Every structure is written in C-alpha cells, then in structure tokens.
Amino acid sequence: MRIETLFVNGRILTMDPSHPEVEAVAVADGRVRATGATAELLARRERDTTVIDLGGRFACPGFIDPHNHFSLTALGPAEADCRTPPLRTIAELQERLHALAVTLPTGTWIRAHGYDETALRERRHPTRFELDAAAPDHPVVLVHWSVHRCVLNSAALSALGIDATTPDPPGGWIVRDRQGLPLGPLYETATNAAQAVSLRAYAARLAEHAPELFRANARAHLTFGITALGDAYVGPPLLRLYRAAAAAGAMPLRVSAYCGGTEGLFAPPHACLTDPATWPDAGSGDGAFRLVGVKLFVDGGGNTTATSLAGHASHPSPRPPRVFYRQEELDALVEAAHARGLQVAVHAAGDVAVAMALTAMERARAKHPYREPRFRLEHAVLLTDDLIRRLAAVGAVVVTQPLAITYHASHVARAPLAEGLRYLPLRDLLAAGVPVAASSDAPCYPLDPLLHVWAAVTRATLAGEVHAPEQRVSVEEALRMATVHAAHATFTADEEGSLAPGRRADIVVLSADPRTVPPDALCAVRVEAVYRGGELVYERARDGAAPAVGRWLPAS
Missing domain, CATH: 3.20.20.140 (Metal-dependent hydrolases)
Incomplete structure (x- = not known):
C-alpha cells in the first residue's frame, strides 16, 4: 500500500464504527488508505511519504453543511449588507442602500440582505417609501434574514406589476395600506417574482465574476472546517453561475445541489421534473458540483x-x-x-x-x-x-x-x-x-x-x-x-463524512478536543487546519482566523 501523506500522533475521531478513534491516518490519491496506531503506520511509510505530526491534537472528518444557500451568499459582496446588528435603524439601512445605488447605473436591480425588523429600533419592516428615499432610480429587493420575506421599493413593485389589484398568492401575502396599495413588505410565496427577477438580473450582471465570488465564498467556508455542503435552492440563474465557477476551477469544496422553481424560491420545481433539458450538464464532472434532487416548500x-x-x-x-x-x-x-x-x-x-x-x-x-x-x-x-x-x-x-x-x-x-x-x-x-x-x-x-x-x-x-x-x-x-x-x-x-478507508481524506484539526472541554466552552473551540483530499487548504496560523460574521450571535 502506497502512503503519500501520514497524519500521526492525533486524537482522531473517524466516525467509522469499526475503528471509531485512532492515532494515525494514511492517505494516498486523496483518500484514506488505512487508520490505526502511529507506530503501526509509521512502520509502513515510504521514503517520500509526508508525515504530519498532529501533536496530540483532535481531528475529525471535514464538516458537511447539508442545508446551505452557498450560491446566494456568494452574491453577498455585490449586495447591500443590511444585517441587524450591526445596523440598528431604518435610517442606517437607507444609508447602505444609497451607498450601493450611487455606484450603479440607473435602473439596475439592487439586492440587499440580512435585516431583522425585530432588531431595528423601529421594530417594524421598512416601507416602499423609505426604500424609495434611499434608491429612487433603482428597483430594490431588501431580503429578510429568514429569506422568507422581503421589502420592495416602488420601482421594483412597478417593474413586477404588483399593485392594488394584485391578489395574494396561495401561501403568501402582500402587506397593504387601508386602500389596498402595497406598502412594500411581501411574505412567503408573494416574494417569488421579486427573487426570480432580481436573481436573473444579478446572474447576468455578475457572470464573469462568478469564479472569484464563488472562490471567495468557498474560502470562507473552509475556515470553519466545511469541506462539502448541500445548496438547498438552485434555480437556473444560480446554476449558470455554478457552472461558470466550476469550469474555472473555483470550487475548492464539493456541492450537492437541490433544484428549485424557475419562478422563484418557493415555486414548485416543475421544469426540473418535466423537462430535464432545462438542466443541461448540471454536474461539473470533477465532483465539485452535482445536482442531486429537488426542493419543495x-x-x-x-x-x-x-x-x-x-x-x-x-x-x-x-x-x-x-x-x-x-x-x-x-x-x-x-x-x-x-x-x-x-x-x-x-x-x-x-x-x-x-x-x-x-x-x-x-x-x-x-x-x-x-x-x-x-x-x-x-x-x-x-x-x-x-x-x-x-x-x-x-x-x-x-x-x-x-x-x-x-x-x-x-x-x-x-x-x-x-x-x-x-x-x-x-x-x-x-x-x-x-x-x-x-x-x-x-x-x-x-x-x-x-x-x-x-x-x-x-x-x-x-x-x-x-x-x-x-x-x-x-x-x-x-x-x-x-x-x-x-x-x-x-x-x-460512500465518499465523505467519515475517515474510513476509501473515503476522501477531508480532515479538520481543532484547537481542543470538544469532547473534553466544558459544554459552555465549545464556542471557544477553533478550527486550526483543514485538509481536503489530504492537502492543506486552510491553516489558521498561516491564513488568519475565520471571519467574525460566521461566529456572530445577535443580541436578543
């Protein structure tokens, strides 16, 4: 058995019931070849084997985030960041929207994300008129932190044909004034058109930037030890961005995607079910991206x-x-x-x-x-x-x-x-x-x-x-x-999730053994290093700590 890389002297939780905890893992061709005691596997190393001494640290399989909206968060740098906190008032939301609007041509769709009305001083959603004051010449879609509602300004409502005569769709509703005019907030399935149209506009505008956006988002995930994920909604515009990123080799983690409706996030995935040609060449061919199922709400x-x-x-x-x-x-x-x-x-x-x-x-x-x-x-x-x-x-x-x-x-x-x-x-x-x-x-x-x-x-x-x-x-x-x-x-x-022989050698090294620290101290455990297929892809000492936003917990 050839051994290219050998991890030794660790406390390695394998998730393999036949060998649940070992000291050493042997890797070749990106996969686990053997696990066992350090002395046993060191005796089988070759002259050119790379030996990585874990120094008694805890390691486990790479983390998998099976319900994630990776393709949506990849667009984040091109959106207005309206998370609350740090923002606390509607005026601050308006400032963020205006700052983005002045950089874009008139009529360009603007997406913003992350607000929580309960965390705002006003304790309510913004209105269309407040968004108009920030960006009167751009259609704006301000997406709630839950992604299950959004607020539109007047330009967006007009572009989508939403007015006093528009009925509430099944499963959703439009917030209106006493005369029945839309005030801006939309709930659940009423957000479908806003999400679909704005995402199509963003995908078209950002197509050439998809590799850099997806690569940066993947790097952020790796800092938390995430080596694979499931993208829980991929419509046609996001699929095109995935394919562009995968073709450019910009996916240093693996994605299993679930296709959604072409008419919006909460729409039924009819195209995926009735016309497979709608999703041509959905996979990337190298395992970095594959379409595995459908998402229903x-x-x-x-x-x-x-x-x-x-x-x-x-x-x-x-x-x-x-x-x-x-x-x-x-x-x-x-x-x-x-x-x-x-x-x-x-x-x-x-x-x-x-x-x-x-x-x-x-x-x-x-x-x-x-x-x-x-x-x-x-x-x-x-x-x-x-x-x-x-x-x-x-x-x-x-x-x-x-x-x-x-x-x-x-x-x-x-x-x-x-x-x-x-x-x-x-x-x-x-x-x-x-x-x-x-x-x-x-x-x-x-x-x-x-x-x-x-x-x-x-x-x-x-x-x-x-x-x-x-x-x-x-x-x-x-x-x-x-x-x-x-x-x-x-x-x-069969590919990941454990360090059993034959599985991918995706390994996360932590700053402490989470099984031995007090439960309240689990929040202080950090990812020290991440190996994907046995290759080092993140090291905290070399690459810096994970982004603070990934560990953020809001005030109640």
Missing part, C-alpha cells in the same frame, strides 16, 4: 410562519400561517421526483406541514418501493411522537439547524405548545433511529458548525435559559450530525 419560516395546530409565538406574523400546497398537489410533486430517482428535500417546519410531507413521502414510497428514497425533511422544528415514528418508518433524514434553539426556543416557551408538541426534540429523534443532520441554512444562521454542535449539546437560548434539557445530545452525537449524518443526507456517505 410546504410552509413558511420555522420561527414565524410555520404551520402548527398549536400556533407559534415567536415574532408573530400579521397573518395566520398557511401551507403552500393542497395534499394532492404535494403528493404529485413528491411522487414525480421520486419516480425519476431524484432525492426530495421538503421544507416543513411546523407539525401540520411535517404531517403533509410525510403523507406524500409514504404514498410515493408505496407506489415506487424499488427506489432508495432518502427523503429529506428540512427544519422539522415542531414534532410529536407520532410524527417521529412516521419519520423513522419512512426512512427520512431530518436536516435541521440546532442554532434555531438558541435564537427562537425562548419565544416558544413564552406561549406553551399543545401537549405532545416539542421544539426540535433531537434526543427523541436519535433514540427513534432517525438520522439528524446539522446545518447552518446560511445566511439565516452563522456558518460555524461548532456553534451548532454547542447549541445541540447545551440547548442554551439567548435569554440565558436551557430549553428542554432532556433533549440535549452528547458532543460526539452532535459531531456525527455535522459529518456522517450530513453525508447521509446528501447521498455522499
């Missing part, structure tokens, strides 16, 4: 418009939550994707939506039992024992965001849920045999996988409380959620 954001029989008190929306499909519509979409051999990822946050998604999955599997479904349920924040049982029976993977507990669980606690309904019951899911994968849903939550590990282990909230402590998981279980379970969710467990 059944309800709204998990902390605002999730559909629940018991209601949800966190940041109440102006309208009651609603589902995006009738059951028979959802059944048809899930079956069509499953019959084609596409993985189905279904956004379902509340218990009503989860029940609908599971019904569609059960019916599709009954009609096509010969296919390996590997259904994904995204978020699943409100669950009952019966829903957990059905999740296990249908073989679905739950892909969720543990930091949602930190941000939102205290709001849920203020309005107790109905008996039997629980908020992100991670312990119960694992006990039932349901694979749970941890993800960032970036830009909605910070990228850092170690923050999600901390949240799953402590269940600490921003209010200083511990929500449902009986649902806490161990550090090792949380690390599995960010590695081997995440690989299971993206259908890549």
